[in-house]
Amino acid sequence: MKLTESLSFKNIKGRPARSLALTILTAIMAASIVVGTVTVTSLKTGLGALESRLGADIMVVPASAASKKNFENIVLQGSKGYFYMDRTYYDKVAEREGIEKISAQLFLASASAGCCSVPLQIIGYDPETDFTVSPWIRKSTGGELGLLDVVVGNDLSVFVGDTITFYNVRCNVVAKLDKTGTDLDTAVYTNTDTIKRLIESSLELGMNDFRDIDPDKVVSCILIKVADDHPVDEVLNDLNLHVRRTKSFKTKDMISGVSDSLIGVSGIIGILMCAVWLLGLVILFLAFTLSVNERRKEFAVLRIAGASRRKISRTVVSEALIITLGGSIAGTAAGLLIMLPFNGLIEESMGLPFLLPEAWVIIVLCFAAIVVSAAAGAASSAYSAHRVSRLDAGLVLRGDN
Amino acid sequence: MNNIKSRAGGIILFILSIALTVGIKLIFPACGPHDDGSFMNCHWAEQAVFGSGIALTTVSLIVLIFGSSKVSLGASLAMIPTAAVTALIPDVFIPLCRMPMMRCHTIMHPAVIVISCLIAVTALVNAAVIIRKKERSK
Amino acid sequence: MIITGNNVSKEFIRQGKGTNRFVAVKQTQIRIEEGKLTLLTGRSGSGKSTLLNMLAGLLAPTSGTVMYGDDDIYSLDDEKLSAFRMENIGVIPQGQTAVGTLTVIENICLSYMLKGADDRASVYSYARELMARFGIPELENELPSALSGGELRRMAIARAMIRKPGVIFADEPTCDLDDENTELVLKILKNTAENGTSVFVVSHEKDAAQYADFCYSMNAGEISAL
Numbered sequence: 176m177k178l179t180e181s182l183s184f185k186n187i188k189g190r191p192a193r194s195l196a197l198t199i200l201t202a203i204m205a206a207s208i209v210v211g212t213v214t215v216t217s218l219k220t221g222l223g224a225l226e227s228r229l230g231a232d233i234m235v236v237p238a239s240a241a242s243k244k245n246f247e248n249i250v251l252q253g254s255k256g257y258f259y260m261d262r263t264y265y266d267k268v269a270e271r272e273g274i275e276k277i278s279a280q281l282f283l284a285s286a287s288a289g290c291c292s293v294p295l296q297i298i299g300y301d302p303e304t305d306f307t308v309s310p311w312i313r314k315s316t317g318g319e320l321g322l323l324d325v326v327v328g329n330d331l332s333v334f335v336g337d338t339i340t341f342y343n344v345r346c347n348v349v350a351k352l353d354k355t356g357t358d359l360d361t362a363v364y365t366n367t368d369t370i371k372r373l374i375e376s377s378l379e380l381g382m383n384d385f386r387d388i389d390p391d392k393v394v395s396c397i398l399i400k401v402a403d404d405h406p407v408d409e410v411l412n413d414l415n416l417h418v419r420r421t422k423s424f425k426t427k428d429m430i431s432g433v434s435d436s437l438i439g440v441s442g443i444i445g446i447l448m449c450a451v452w453l454l455g456l457v458i459l460f461l462a463f464t465l466s467v468n469e470r471r472k473e474f475a476v477l478r479i480a481g482a483s484r485r486k487i488s489r490t491v492v493s494e495a496l497i498i499t500l501g502g503s504i505a506g507t508a509a510g511l512l513i514m515l516p517f518n519g520l521i522e523e524s525m526g527l528p529f530l531l532p533e534a535w536v537i538i539v540l541c542f543a544a545i546v547v548s549a550a551a552g553a554a555s556s557a558y559s560a561h562r563v564s565r566l567d568a569g570l571v572l573r574g575d576n
Numbered sequence: 577m578n579n580i581k582s583r584a585g586g587i588i589l590f591i592l593s594i595a596l597t598v599g600i601k602l603i604f605p606a607c608g609p610h611d612d613g614s615f616m617n618c619h620w621a622e623q624a625v626f627g628s629g630i631a632l633t634t635v636s637l638i639v640l641i642f643g644s645s646k647v648s649l650g651a652s653l654a655m656i657p658t659a660a661v662t663a664l665i666p667d668v669f670i671p672l673c674r675m676p677m678m679r680c681h682t683i684m685h686p687a688v689i690v691i692s693c694l695i696a697v698t699a700l701v702n703a704a705v706i707i708r709k710k711e712r713s714k
Numbered sequence: 715m716i717i718t719g720n721n722v723s724k725e726f727i728r729q730g731k732g733t734n735r736f737v738a739v740k741q742t743q744i745r746i747e748e749g750k751l752t753l754l755t756g757r758s759g760s761g762k763s764t765l766l767n768m769l770a771g772l773l774a775p776t777s778g779t780v781m782y783g784d785d786d787i788y789s790l791d792d793e794k795l796s797a798f799r800m801e802n803i804g805v806i807p808q809g810q811t812a813v814g815t816l817t818v819i820e821n822i823c824l825s826y827m828l829k830g831a832d833d834r835a836s837v838y839s840y841a842r843e844l845m846a847r848f849g850i851p852e853l854e855n856e857l858p859s860a861l862s863g864g865e866l867r868r869m870a871i872a873r874a875m876i877r878k879p880g881v882i883f884a885d886e887p888t889c890d891l892d893d894e895n896t897e898l899v900l901k902i903l904k905n906t907a908e909n910g911t912s913v914f915v916v917s918h919e920k921d922a923a924q925y926a927d928f929c930y931s932m933n934a935g936e937i938s939a940l
Contacts, residue, residue: 182827185815185820186815188815189814189815189816190815332671332676361676472809472811473813473814476811476812477813477828478772478796479770479772479807480800480824480825480828481796481799481801481828482796482800483793483797484792484796485792486796512690516685516686516687516689516690517682519676519677519681519686520682520683520686522677523677523682567772567773568767568772569763569764569767569768569770569773570773572772572808572809572811572885
């Protein structure tokens with residue numbers, strides 16, 4: 176059996192309390208990187224997924240709906256909620272100038288029946304005119320939806336081929352969409368004919384908040400793509416001015432609300448991470464400096480036993496590296512154990528689009544967290560390593576006389 | 577002091593098992609019953625985890641009482657597959673509710689996975705420590 | 715191995731009041747003979763330890779050379795000098811100098827822990843032999859904190875001898891030991907010298923002289939033969 180260098184290990188084992196404390200500290204630092212970066216990346220991925228699904232420049236809704244608290248989330252993110260306006264507004268909007276494409280959508284929320292005890296948002300689009308939903312529905316179904324066909328968001332635990340019942344109407348699930356990290360993942364998409372059937376049924380059952388609407392004569396939301404030669408703001412002002420009792424919004428502005436809060440959240444996360452790191456680095460630096468100071472005599476003994484200056488500083492740094500590497504691996508694992516299983520809870524509590532990035536992105540982030548934390552730990556011992564390697568064994572051991 | 581040291585693994589396992597057993601009922605239970613009083617799938621997953629938690633708690637007590645003996649080693653090893661199976665109960669052995677944003681998905685499922693994993697890892701480490709101690713004392 | 719210090723001197727700059735130079739060792743000529751015990755006595759602060767450290771390759775002199783045979787050790791770089799020290803020089807420092815996290819036998823084999831040995835068994839068996847010779851055979855797996863002053867000193871001697879070096883430097887090896895332990899330690903050093911190792915002892919112990927082959931005295935940085 177070989178007798179090889181294990182001085183660093185022995186030192187770590189010989190001071191278990193100190194080693195454990197420093198390991199936990201680095202673990203917290205690494206975990207803060209994992210949690211922070213994965214959260215921010217997930218928010219960005221979620222925003223990207225949201226943007227890619229919004230093909231419209233302007234959305235027009237009933238003025239009464241625009242005052243609803245949750246209204247932006249209903250039209251943007253598919254949160255539960257519905258409102259209607261007369262179909263004549265659609266025609267009025269369509270007459271204005273600068274409109275290249277226009278399409279209407281109908282919303283309905285399911286009652287807590289059927290598959291799920293929680294209400295779902297049902298979005299009906301008009302396949303004839305639609306330019307926002309159809310492209311990705313066509314991508315996932317490979318064709319158009321027939322009557323009573325529905326496409327479901329990724330978070331619904333129903334499968335293609337299943338049926339799903341809304342207001343006693345059985346619908347066929349023909350496709351499932353990719354994840355977006357928003358409530359769109361729990362929404363159900365269908366064409367106008369189907370949703371009209373569902374609205375009728377809800378009215379018959381007396382389960383619709385609107386008692387006296389005719390599904391053939393209402394729309395919930397009008398989507399507009401502005402012609403290239405017209406500025407979006409001009410068309411928007413024109414609509415808000417001339418089509419009364421409706422409210423028009425620029426989707427970019429609505430998204431910018433989301434991205435503003437995303438920037439805010441990212442900023443807070445960044446500040447917290449910096450605080451944890453600053454504190455962590457100071458503590459690590461002090462811990463290594465103090466521990467080396469109090470062991471000056473031991474290092475002098477290593478010198479007389481034949482350790483070169485380089486060997487001494489390597490011993491100090493590798494001791495720090497073993498601790499911080501262990502800590503950062505443990506911290507990264509802990510961070511993942513928070514982020515991966517609990518991502519649903521995080522998504523829910525943030526109320527922002529939240530979509531975990533692809534596996535390789537997470538792996539890269541974790542790897543970076545381990546490397547950065549371990550390196551930071553080792554670097555914070557570099558100063559004490561340098562100092563202790565400069566010490567004069569003779570002077571240290573000569574002691575006090 | 578030495579006594580506490582040799583029983584640290586058992587103490588941690590016991591605390592984790594209790595946390596799982598009590599938590600599944602009080603802190604991170606599955607979704608409540610429908611209005612008509614009928615239960616959804618996830619309720620049965622909760623019940624199964626609860627049962628499994630009682631088993632884990634019992635075994636962890638054996639680990640705790642028998643310190644670093646062979647009995648404790650065996651009990652430790654037995655906890656590893658039990659904890660692994662417990663982690664798989666929600667969603668794999670017993671399907672949960674269909675909506676991922678429901679309580680059983682967002683809270684119960686991850687909590688069960690995290691605690692079960694911690695139990696399995698602690699049991700593994702504890703077993704390894706006992707084996708090493710045995711080898712050294714030979 | 716014959717060690718000579720040629721006109722070695724050491725100046726320190728005292729910190730605090732400007733450039734206050736302080737000459738600890740003045741232009742000293744000394745020779746340590748092979749297989750002999752050379753003793754250096756003198757009052758505290760007379761420069762004994764400084765001279766010992768310079769001779770042991772631990773402190774570069776301000777001027778002069780330290781020769782091991784024909785080699786000037788301070789012409790080597792730190793890496794080479796450290797390797798040379800490890801192989802050829804054993805030092806028993808002043809005071810208690812154990813690595814607290816290592817067991818007694820690990821402390822004794824410290825230099826092998828720094829630079830791996832191929833055969834742990836033979837290193838350990840020599841360490842056990844030394845421990846037995848110095849009367850601490852049962853302490854192998856104890857931590858230094860469990861040892862008495864005399865036992866720690868014997869451990870330090872064993873550590874200095876583990877590589878069978880050509881020369882051993884001992885700085886106040888009997889300081890703070892009782893009479894019994896003092897005699898034991900001096901006998902061990904004398905015995906080592908008789909077995910062919912050069913031994914250089916700094917001590918103000920009166921009894922030490924009776925074990926010495928050569929005696930020097932140091933006063934205010936100047937050496938004189940007794």
